[in-house]
Amino acid sequence: MIFLTRKAEFSAAHYYWNDTLSPEENERIFGKCANRNGHGHNYTIEVTVAGEIDPVSGFVVDLKELKAILEREVVSVYDHRHLNLEVPEFATAIPTTENIAVAIWRRLDGKIPNSRLHRVRVYEMADLFADFYGEFA
């Protein structure tokens, strides 16, 4: 078993707000992230897949194909978008780093051939990242 990690980047806007809470509670919990005009980040994602090395190609997965899947399923949807307003999964979930990792897992799981999705890591910035290993239960 080999683990292969591919990075990709996107830049997006977001804000943190829960409509079931009062404005005061939103401000208290989310601080400056609750500014409804939004703010943005350069996100880096690292997608790790696990699989066996194909004896003919020497690959776990074809990196060109993995890059194209990340581009199609994630980057083309998230890049230079406002996550709350333009990405459907964040109409109902706050686009925290944790929830972005879960959302990317859902977008990729089952779509990468010859391997199993192992981890989605999302960096909001160099000093903050979230990991999701598909632990839904």
Add this chain to the structure above:
Amino acid sequence: MKAHLTRRYHFSASHRLHSDAYTAEENQAVFGKCNNPHGHGHNYVVAVTLAGEIDPATGMVCNLGDLDAFAREHLLARFDHMNLNTLEPFLTLVPTTENLTIEVNRIFQDFPFARLERVVVEETGNNSFVFGG
């Protein structure tokens, strides 16, 4: 849904590796230039990983404001721009990065809002230590 959140903190501190159990020659042999008498310093990077269920109301494993405030009070205020040898527990324990990692782990185990999973301390970009899973 369980996620793992990692936050990195930076502080700068001096230290000297020296054990009273060794002779001067033994200290020099074991610790080399790290035993030089007046100490030296590093820009340390601490990465703490917390694990837990994502709160459906906030989308968070824990509130980053709470974590940053805890780190400022219990890690950075204590160690940043300080000489580690002058502080507990390094009055009696060599302030290697191994021992520092264990102390940072002990500190963040008291963070009340999420379970500490792992601590990594980088002494330099080429040199890091991990405690936990």
